[in-house]
Amino acid sequence: MSYQAxxxxxxxxxxxxxxxxxxxxxxxxxxxxxxxxxxKSQAASEREQLLSQLADEFENNSxxxxxxxxxxxxxxxxxxxxxVKSNVAxxxxxxxxxxxxxxxxxxxxxxxxxxxxxxxxxxxVLAVEPWNFPYTQVMRVVAPNFILGNAVVLKHAGIVPxxxxxxxxxxxxxGWPKGAFKNLFLDYDQVDAxxxxxxxxxxxxxxxxxxxxxxxxxxxxxxxxxxxELGGTDVFVVLADADIKRAAKEAAEARLTNAGQxxxxxxxxxxxxxxxxxxxxxxxxxxxxxxxxDPLDENTTLAPLSSKAAQKKLYEQTEKVIAGGSQVLYxxxxxxxxxxxxxxxxxxxxxxTDNPMYDTELFGPVAQIYKVSNDDEIVAIANNSEHGLGxxxxxxxxxxxRRLASQIxxxxxxxxxxxxxxxxxxxxGIKDSGYGRELSHYGIEVFANIKAITYNx
Numbered sequence: 001m002s003y004q005a006x007x008x009x010x011x012x013x014x015x016x017x018x019x020x021x022x023x024x025x026x027x028x029x030x031x032x033x034x035x036x037x038x039x040k041s042q043a044a045s046e047r048e049q050l051l052s053q054l055a056d057e058f059e060n061n062s063x064x065x066x067x068x069x070x071x072x073x074x075x076x077x078x079x080x081x082x083x084v085k086s087n088v089a090x091x092x093x094x095x096x097x098x099x100x101x102x103x104x105x106x107x108x109x110x111x112x113x114x115x116x117x118x119x120x121x122x123x124x125v126l127a128v129e130p131w132n133f134p135y136t137q138v139m140r141v142v143a144p145n146f147i148l149g150n151a152v153v154l155k156h157a158g159i160v161p162x163x164x165x166x167x168x169x170x171x172x173x174x175g176w177p178k179g180a181f182k183n184l185f186l187d188y189d190q191v192d193a194x195x196x197x198x199x200x201x202x203x204x205x206x207x208x209x210x211x212x213x214x215x216x217x218x219x220x221x222x223x224x225x226x227x228x229e230l231g232g233t234d235v236f237v238v239l240a241d242a243d244i245k246r247a248a249k250e251a252a253e254a255r256l257t258n259a260g261q262x263x264x265x266x267x268x269x270x271x272x273x274x275x276x277x278x279x280x281x282x283x284x285x286x287x288x289x290x291x292x293x294d295p296l297d298e299n300t301t302l303a304p305l306s307s308k309a310a311q312k313k314l315y316e317q318t319e320k321v322i323a324g325g326s327q328v329l330y331x332x333x334x335x336x337x338x339x340x341x342x343x344x345x346x347x348x349x350x351x352x353t354d355n356p357m358y359d360t361e362l363f364g365p366v367a368q369i370y371k372v373s374n375d376d377e378i379v380a381i382a383n384n385s386e387h388g389l390g391x392x393x394x395x396x397x398x399x400x401x402r403r404l405a406s407q408i409x410x411x412x413x414x415x416x417x418x419x420x421x422x423x424x425x426x427x428x429g430i431k432d433s434g435y436g437r438e439l440s441h442y443g444i445e446v447f448a449n450i451k452a453i454t455y456n457x
Contacts, residue, residue, distance in 0.1 A: 003161040003185045008074040008304045008341040009294050017161045020184040025194065031179030032124040032151030033199040038177070039121055039149030044099035047147050051098070054174040055091035058084055058135075065135065065166055070295040072160040073131045073306040074341065077296050079258060087135040091143050093423035094444070098147030101441045102448070113454045120449040121149030122225075123201035126194050128155045128215055130207045131306050132261045134163035140427075141204045142181055144444035150202070151179050153194065155186045159307050191215070196222050202447035205229070206263075208361075209387075209432045227436025227446050229263070229428055231361040232389030234419060235382045235408070236266035239401065240274040242394040244282055251367075252286035254392065254418045256345055259303040260365035261310075263433075264390035264412075264419040267362065268351075269369040270378050276371045283347070283369075284330050290365075292342045304341040305364055311341040314364040317357055321348060321366075324355035329369065359385050375404055382408045389433035390419040411437075 005014040020028075039047070058065055062084045069080035102119035109115075127141040134156065142152045156164035168183040186194065195203055195218045203219040205212055206229040219226035236254055238247045254266035271279050293300035305311045315336050322328065331346035345365040351358060362368075372378050382391065391413045395401040398415065405413045411429040414420070421427045421439060428437040436446050 003158050005072050005162045006159065006307065007071050008307050008310075009296075011308065011339055011341075014071060015162065017165075017185050019187050020190065022190070025184060025186070025190055028153055028179075028182040028184055029124065029194070029197055029199050032153060032182060033179070035151045035177055035179035036121055036123050036149060036199075042149070044102060044147055044149075047149070048095045048099050050174060050176055051091050051095040051143060051146055054170060054176065055088045055095060057170045057174045058091070059088045065170070067296070068160075068162045068166050069134060072162050073134065074295050074304040075258060076300055076303045077298065079303070080295075083133060083136055087139050090136060090139045090423050090439070094143040094147050097441075098144065098444065101444045102148060110454055113456050115452060115454040118449075118451045118453065119148065119445070120451055121145075122447055122449050124151045124153055124197075124199050125202040125204060125447050126153050126155065126191070126200055128191065128203070128205040128207065128211070129157065131157035131160045131163075132258060132263075134160040135167060137206050138164075138167055140438045140443065145202075145447055146176075146180060148444055148448055150447055152181050153200075154181070154183045155191055155194075156183065161185065192218050195219055195224060201225060203227075204436075204438075204446070207231075209434075212434060225447055227428070227438070228434035229436070229438060230389075230432060230434040231363070231387060232263050232265075232410075232429065232433050233267045233359060233361055233385045233387045234264055234389055234410070235268045235270050235378075235391045237378055237382070237391070237393040237404070238269065238271045238275065238279055239393065239395040239397075239404075240272040241396040242272075242275070243396070244275055244279050247394040248279055248282035248286050250392075250394075250418050251283055252290070255367045256287070256290050256302060256365050257418075259305055259343065260345075261306060261363050263361075264421070266392065266419070267368065268381070269367060270372050270381055271369060273371050273373050280329070280347075280369065287330055287345050287347065290345060292344070302342075302345070302365070305343050306341065308336075308341050310363070311336050311343055314343055314362060314366065317360060317362055318346065318348075318366050321351065321355060321357045321362070324357060325352060326350045326355060326368070353384065359387070361387065375407075378404065379407045386432040387429070388431040389429035390414070392417070392419050 003017040066080035069075040107115040290302040426437040426442040
């Protein structure tokens with residue numbers, strides 16, 4: 001595969017990168033394994049300090065790192081700065097709590113014996129990461145594993161090579177030891193070879209369910225621990241007692257932030273029949289406020305898609321949705337023959353289960369809306385999906401919203417706020433949205449050897 005930085009706003013080729021040689025791969029694995037071995041005799045508090053220094057590097061040079069996000073995958077510069085902040089927050093969270101998470105934990109008496117568990121490193125983790133959040137998705141894997149003492153080798157998406165290089169540059173500037181983190185521009189055969197290597201003991205992937213199936217199959221073949229954070233068809237539920245103006249504003253944000261290229265973006269609006277017309281009118285007004293433009297322009301409110309290829313794919317998917325019987329309530333199909341990867345926001349309705357695109361994740365600013373009559377209908381529509389990543393519910397009656405939240409099959413759900421991840425809370429999906437958890441103390445356990453030790457005095 002190729003690694004090219006191409007500005008999606010104007011299609012300007014910025015820089016091309018060569019694939020890693022097999023010798024570079026071997027050197028990375030050798031150095032990563034050496035770091036893993038050395039970390040066994042190093043206090044976790046020392047790695048906490050180094051992780052804190054990495055957070056400082058990103059924080060002190062935010063504008064430098066943010067710009068790569070805008071030029072490589074089209075993120076609005078304001079949202080790019082926010083991603084750098086989120087990246088810093090994840091690093092600081094594990095720098096402050098990581099060592100505590102891996103302290104041995106005792107258990108009550110077990111069969112007249114005593115017991116405790118130790119959290120130990122296992123080797124090298126391969127991180128296969130996506131282009132939509134080029135720093136934070138990497139940090140979610142790197143920070144907990146670095147504290148644990150696992151090395152991380154990164155295979156990043158082909159369209160964000162400058163972001164991948166910048167992350168490695170930041171680690172060097174923060175004084176990280178050789179082997180702790182290494183970015184490699186790998187082809188698919190090399191990915192399989194890395195997974196097969198005995199020094200590699202874990203594989204973390206964030207991406208599509210198609211990519212997840214392939215990488216998970218390879219990990220399974222070699223009996224390697226894996227975690228998969230895949231796509232979603234998340235619902236955004238608006239109950240009859242919701243604050244309509246607030247819900248509509250945040251519904252638009254939840255679909256259009258990052259040009260809709262978010263796994264946990266609001267893909268399906270489920271709106272109570274009593275307020276449906278009022279909500280739709282307000283939602284259209286909110287969509288009207290988004291204007292496509294140069295992501296480096298502070299006044300731009302809607303980013304382009306990440307690439308011309310992404311634009312073409314979304315166009316073809318949306319064509320099939322409409323051909324399958326859905327109606328357009330807002331917007332129109334973008335003329336993709338024009339320069340740039342922009343995509344006009346759309347709101348569709350009439351998506352039925354016989355539509356060929358019914359359970360397909362539309363990765364861009366295209367929303368679906370449903371009029372619903374009761375909780376049973378909401379739960380039926382929400383759960384009639386092979387995905388189960390996130391979702392949101394807007395209501396005044398919080399107890400009602402919480403009861404409903406418990407019935408929706410997802411890995412996480414928000415009430416009266418847009419779905420988002422937080423360092424303190426586990427993140428991950430079920431069904432075709434993947435398995436395993438990132439963030440919180442769960443994120444540090446995924447690739448740990450949780451070793452149980454029992455003894456008698």
